[in-house]
Amino acid sequence: MSERKLFVHELEARLDEMLLLSLRQRSPATPAAQLEALPRQVQERVLHWVGIAAQTSTELGWAIAQRAGTRAARPGFALDDWARAGLEAHDAGGLAAAQARLDDFAAAAPDTASAARGVAFAAVEGRLAGFLHALDGRPMQLRCGAKTWTDGETLWLPESLDLAADAAGNRRLHTVIAALLWAQARFGTFNVDPEPELVQWADREAALDWFSLFEGMRLEARLALELPGLARDMAALRGPWPADLEPVAARLARPEASAADSLACMAELRRVGAGDTVHPPYRTMLDPLAARRLRAARIARDTGTLRRALNIMRAIDPHSRGGSSDSEYPPLAADGDSVPAELQSGDLQGLPPDARAAAQSLAQDLDGIPPELLRPAGPGAWRPEERDEGEGPVAASSGEPDALYDEWDYRRGAWRRDWCHLYESEGPAGEHAWVDEVRVRHAHLIRSIRRRFEALRGEDKPQRRQLDGEEIDLDAQVDARADRLGGAEPSPRLFVHRRRVERSLAVMFMVDMSGSTKGWVNDAERESLVLLCEAIEALGDSYAIYGFSGWTRTHCDIYRIKRFGDRYDAATRQRIAGIEARDYTRMGVAVRHLSGLLHRQNARHKLLVTLSDGRPDDHGDEYRGRYGIEDTRRALLEAREKGIRSYCVTIDRHGADYLPQLYGPAHYTVIDDAKKLPARIADIYRKLTA
Numbered sequence: 001m002s003e004r005k006l007f008v009h010e011l012e013a014r015l016d017e018m019l020l021l022s023l024r025q026r027s028p029a030t031p032a033a034q035l036e037a038l039p040r041q042v043q044e045r046v047l048h049w050v051g052i053a054a055q056t057s058t059e060l061g062w063a064i065a066q067r068a069g070t071r072a073a074r075p076g077f078a079l080d081d082w083a084r085a086g087l088e089a090h091d092a093g094g095l096a097a098a099q100a101r102l103d104d105f106a107a108a109a110p111d112t113a114s115a116a117r118g119v120a121f122a123a124v125e126g127r128l129a130g131f132l133h134a135l136d137g138r139p140m141q142l143r144c145g146a147k148t149w150t151d152g153e154t155l156w157l158p159e160s161l162d163l164a165a166d167a168a169g170n171r172r173l174h175t176v177i178a179a180l181l182w183a184q185a186r187f188g189t190f191n192v193d194p195e196p197e198l199v200q201w202a203d204r205e206a207a208l209d210w211f212s213l214f215e216g217m218r219l220e221a222r223l224a225l226e227l228p229g230l231a232r233d234m235a236a237l238r239g240p241w242p243a244d245l246e247p248v249a250a251r252l253a254r255p256e257a258s259a260a261d262s263l264a265c266m267a268e269l270r271r272v273g274a275g276d277t278v279h280p281p282y283r284t285m286l287d288p289l290a291a292r293r294l295r296a297a298r299i300a301r302d303t304g305t306l307r308r309a310l311n312i313m314r315a316i317d318p319h320s321r322g323g324s325s326d327s328e329y330p331p332l333a334a335d336g337d338s339v340p341a342e343l344q345s346g347d348l349q350g351l352p353p354d355a356r357a358a359a360q361s362l363a364q365d366l367d368g369i370p371p372e373l374l375r376p377a378g379p380g381a382w383r384p385e386e387r388d389e390g391e392g393p394v395a396a397s398s399g400e401p402d403a404l405y406d407e408w409d410y411r412r413g414a415w416r417r418d419w420c421h422l423y424e425s426e427g428p429a430g431e432h433a434w435v436d437e438v439r440v441r442h443a444h445l446i447r448s449i450r451r452r453f454e455a456l457r458g459e460d461k462p463q464r465r466q467l468d469g470e471e472i473d474l475d476a477q478v479d480a481r482a483d484r485l486g487g488a489e490p491s492p493r494l495f496v497h498r499r500r501v502e503r504s505l506a507v508m509f510m511v512d513m514s515g516s517t518k519g520w521v522n523d524a525e526r527e528s529l530v531l532l533c534e535a536i537e538a539l540g541d542s543y544a545i546y547g548f549s550g551w552t553r554t555h556c557d558i559y560r561i562k563r564f565g566d567r568y569d570a571a572t573r574q575r576i577a578g579i580e581a582r583d584y585t586r587m588g589v590a591v592r593h594l595s596g597l598l599h600r601q602n603a604r605h606k607l608l609v610t611l612s613d614g615r616p617d618d619h620g621d622e623y624r625g626r627y628g629i630e631d632t633r634r635a636l637l638e639a640r641e642k643g644i645r646s647y648c649v650t651i652d653r654h655g656a657d658y659l660p661q662l663y664g665p666a667h668y669t670v671i672d673d674a675k676k677l678p679a680r681i682a683d684i685y686r687k688l689t690a
Contacts, residue, residue, distance in 0.1 A: 052411045089101035140153065155181045445531065505542065506605070507689070518581035546560060
């Protein structure tokens with residue numbers, strides 16, 4: 001039995017509770033009367049969105065409450081999409097923009113079943129992101145835009161689709177469009193320069209429409225070879241090609257067809273006279289110049305990453321004797337090669353993760369590019385820089401932010417785009433005498449930790465049951481003796497070979513500098529970092545230290561204490577001494593920024609260690625509680641997808657309540673007393689990296 005409707009007085013009470021209307025001398029009578037006529041399920045859905053909006057702005061919640069009753073009464077009205085549109089407009093332009101978007105959306109919304117079958121981009125964004133990641137092997141950015149196109153890295157999709165017969169068909173249409181945009185970059189749409197053909201058309205936009213149509217025909221055939229189910233969906237959505245285009249479709253369906261064939265078809269069409277083009281439901285736009293520019297920049301970046309990795313490997317190769325010249329190592333993309341030989345072999349497992357990803361990216365980007373469009377990378381060995389790539393000087397923490405980051409809103413089930421304004425600056429210097437005092441006070445502990453860490457550095461890994469080696473494997477000898485007595489053929493693998501363990505590790509320490517760390521906690525963090533640095537220097541691991549704090553989403557601060565390229569010198573020690581309690585703990589944006597810096601390091605293993613005294617928090621009510629935890633959890637999942645392990649060391653005695661949800665049940669340590677942190681932190685690091 002369905003629940004009864006809420007009556008007017010019940011709706012008035014719920015609205016007053018969420019929007020504090022009585023304090024604002026506003027009457028909920030009118031919106032409550034409009035909502036009373038709706039089914040209970042729709043009433044609850046309206047109240048749900050009013051509550052979500054009220055957590056951002058009570059005025060926005062009131063705007064939704066005033067309009068929702070009349071809008072939601074329409075058959076098939078997309079209430080969720082309407083509310084999300086208003087929230088996104090408020091994020092971008094404030095209350096006036098939100099009110100205009102709510103009115104425009106409602107005015108444009110049909111009063112027919114087309115609204116019920118329509119599917120919004122926000123509803124399929126997560127699924128499409130996973131689908132494209134699986135297709136491409138690397139994450140691709142998805143955005144909602146006015147036109148449907150791609151520049152090779154970002155895919156812009158329509159805000160909503162209602163062209164198919166039902167919601168399931170529109171979800172398939174979203175997938176088809178995304179796959180077609182991906183195929184443009186994968187199967188060589190941007191490998192040719194269409195400008196010589198386009199300039200011969202009187203109408204450039206019409207020419208691009210025909211190029212897009214012919215490429216759609218070709219790419220549909222290519223997708224049919226790898227994703228036949230998706231190709232069947234495409235054919236079902238578009239229907240048969242017009243009779244005069246069937247020969248063209250057959251020509252472009254050949255496996256060897258390329259974008260040059262599409263241009264040839266355009267030239268033939270231009271000579272005989274072009275009519276109006278055909279627009280299938282999955283129509284996309286093309287901007288070849290923008291895509292080619294961005295692709296060239298990506299190829300240059302990935303080539304540089306791969307070349308640095310190969311040069312490092314050559315430098316540490318014991319067989320190279322350090323005398324190899326550049327002539328023995330040809331450019332990655334030499335004249336006459338469409339794909340570098342290093343990539344054609346497919347043997348990429350010996351490369352560091354960043355270089356392996358760059359090699360895979362190059363293999364995809366260079367596949368099918370004509371030799372004349374490639375330029376050799378040129379000679380030159382990798383030279384280490386004092387400053388790591390991507391860590392150049394930044395502006396002071398005023399004016400324009402250094403970066404904008406999306407934030408995950410679990411209540412909406414969608415991203416808040418470019419929501420957090422991040423400012424990165426140099427950490428202030430403290431008193432060097434404080435560091436000297438800590439080193440003297442903990443001298444015995446530092447010596448003990450360094451001895452344990454030096455043992456880790458010189459550790460050899462025994463490989464048992466080998467054909468030869470430096471030691472006899474006693475267990476294997478016992479088994480061989482038993483085999484002889486039993487009449488069986490004994491194994492010749494009777495030795496132990498010791499292999500030197502080469503550490504390839506980059507660690508990012510993310511230090512909480514929120515106001516709650518003031519006092520003992522802040523002192524414990526600083527002392528812990530001094531002990532860690534003294535110990536890690538004995539290991540030779542690559543590590544960086546950054547502090548984070550902030551005040552609301554518009555001022556998220558990151559403080560550079562030690563970059564990966566910095567030495568542990570007097571200046572670094574002074575910046576450690578200068579770590580002090582500041583503002584709040586908006587953790588998600590800090591995780592995204594610092595995991596991005598860590599991801600660029602050439603190391604097999606990457607670890608993000610957070611030192612904190614509490615849960616994510618910020619000024620105001622919004623980021624506190626589940627919102628901040630869900631955003632931070634999402635950021636940590638993004639880091640995990642990049643191959644970064646995360647671990648948290650906290651002094652919050654209630655950390656066990658929320659840390660399993662953020663880090664997992666075995667990826668955090670709760671310390672009940674800040675004074676114990678310096679003694680424990682080095683042991684925790686040793687266990688994490690041994």
